[in-house]
Amino acid sequence: MRLDIDALNAPEALWAADTVYRADLFRDRVALVSGAGSGIGRAVALLFARLGARLVICGRTLEKLDAVADFVRAKGGEVLAVPTNVREPDQVENLFAQAHAHYGRIDCVVNNAGGQFPQHAIDFTPKGWSAVIHNNLTGTWLMMQRAARYWRDQGAASASMLRSICNIVVVTERGMPGVAHTVAARAGIIGASRTVAVEWAPLGIRVNCVAPGLTATEGLRVYPPAAQKEFPLANPMKRPGTPMEIAEAVVYLSAPSGSFITGEVLTVDGGGRLWGELWTAGRPEYYQFS
Numbered sequence: 091m092r093l094d095i096d097a098l099n100a101p102e103a104l105w106a107a108d109t110v111y112r113a114d115l116f117r118d119r120v121a122l123v124s125g126a127g128s129g130i131g132r133a134v135a136l137l138f139a140r141l142g143a144r145l146v147i148c149g150r151t152l153e154k155l156d157a158v159a160d161f162v163r164a165k166g167g168e169v170l171a172v173p174t175n176v177r178e179p180d181q182v183e184n185l186f187a188q189a190h191a192h193y194g195r196i197d198c199v200v201n202n203a204g205g206q207f208p209q210h211a212i213d214f215t216p217k218g219w220s221a222v223i224h225n226n227l228t229g230t231w232l233m234m235q236r237a238a239r240y241w242r243d244q245g246a247a248s249a250s251m252l253r254s255i256c257n258i259v260v261v262t263e264r265g266m267p268g269v270a271h272t273v274a275a276r277a278g279i280i281g282a283s284r285t286v287a288v289e290w291a292p293l294g295i296r297v298n299c300v301a302p303g304l305t306a307t308e309g310l311r312v313y314p315p316a317a318q319k320e321f322p323l324a325n326p327m328k329r330p331g332t333p334m335e336i337a338e339a340v341v342y343l344s345a346p347s348g349s350f351i352t353g354e355v356l357t358v359d360g361g362g363r364l365w366g367e368l369w370t371a372g373r374p375e376y377y378q379f380s
């Protein structure tokens with residue numbers, strides 16, 4: 091299988107792609123997207139912008155954020171780019187302070203920033219385990235909690251507020267050989283999301299997760315060629331998902347279409363949790379077919 095990752099992730103292609111949503115769905119709303127400099131996060135941010143949202147985007151690398159911000163502005167959109175490492179509480183604090191100073195409101199938060207490295211679990215070092223847990227569990231949690239405190243401090247939710255948190259996780263049901271650290275971290279986020287969906291409902295906050303299956307982004311390039319060769323075996327559709335397919339799921343949960351949905355995990359994996367093999371660090375000999 092040849093993955094045309096560059097074509098599927100090109101901002102112009104994302105901007106021109108068909109969408110089921112109407113153009114003013116997020117007019118006057120503010121959407122904050124982490125990890126928006128590439129891949130799924132960029133696709134989510136661009137779709138929000140196409141639907142009229144004003145954006146706050148963050149990630150660790152300023153150049154990547156600037157490229158997305160320049161593109162959105164060239165299309166007539168409004169965007170604030172704040173370099174942020176979501177693992178650092180002070181930086182998360184600064185992000186929300188800047189967003190509020192700039193727009194005076196935040197409606198939706200999409201916690202997409204994350205990543206891991208493929209390795210057989212038996213070889214994880216304490217430092218490697220901690221890096222992935224901090225990135226994906228602690229970082230996402232800090233963003234969720236800061237968003238909830240922001241909305242609590244804003245007072246009662248008005249009818250015009252969406253107050254939605256959407257966390258990008260991975261499909262955890264069958265585990266995923268080669269990335270046990272990230273499966274552990276994301277299972278933690280799913281559990282926390284279900285719990286705070288109840289605790290934060292009185293604040294008018296909905297909390298959901300989107301679990302993408304194999305999705306064609308630049309991020310896949312960190313996987314070894316042997317794993318990449320087997321990517322078509324990841325689901326019964328025998329193709330990767332596209333960043334746009336994940337973005338449309340995020341918008342569904344974040345928009346009024348998700349107004350009665352909270353504590354849910356929307357799996358967008360082409361059926362991969364039912365059938366498919368994903369050996370992210372290569373297939374061990376024991377599991378070879380011949």
Ligand SMILES: CCCCCCC/C=C/C(=O)SCCNC(=O)CCNC(=O)[C@H](O)C(C)(C)COP(=O)(O)OP(=O)(O)OC[C@H]1O[C@@H](n2cnc3c(N)ncnc32)[C@H](O)[C@@H]1OP(=O)(O)O
Pocket residue numbers: 204205206207208209215217218219221222225260266269304305308309310312313317368369370
């Ligand atoms: C088949 C694929 C599809 C399914 C996979 C699961 C679904 C998810 C898919 C995706 O997420 S797509 C890709 C998303 N993007 C990324 O994953 C980004 C790339 N990864 C990273 O940036 C890092 O892996 C990181 C750990 C997340 C970054 O954290 P940090 O900057 O703190 O780490 P480092 O300082 O680089 O390393 C700390 C520590 O971690 C161990 N380690 C890091 N990389 C590797 C590696 N390639 N192999 C083994 N161990 C690694 C190591 O112990 C490092 O410490 P030192 O050895 O450097 O002292």
Ligand SMILES: NC(=O)C1=CN([C@@H]2O[C@H](COP(=O)(O)OP(=O)(O)OC[C@H]3O[C@@H](n4cnc5c(N)ncnc54)[C@H](OP(=O)(O)O)[C@@H]3O)[C@@H](O)[C@H]2O)C=CC1
Pocket residue numbers: 124125126127128129130131148149150151152154174175176177202203204205206225229258259260261301302303304305306307308309310
């Ligand atoms: N592609 C796939 O098959 C799947 C992806 N996912 C998840 O979807 C999300 C997006 O992945 P994808 O788009 O594929 O890959 P990318 O690597 O392109 O996206 C990850 C983004 O997160 C940012 N990021 C990583 N760590 C941090 C941090 N500590 N603070 C702030 N930003 C950070 C990165 O930017 P920078 O390095 O500049 O900070 C990058 O823009 C990730 O959480 C990923 O694990 C889940 C399932 C499948």
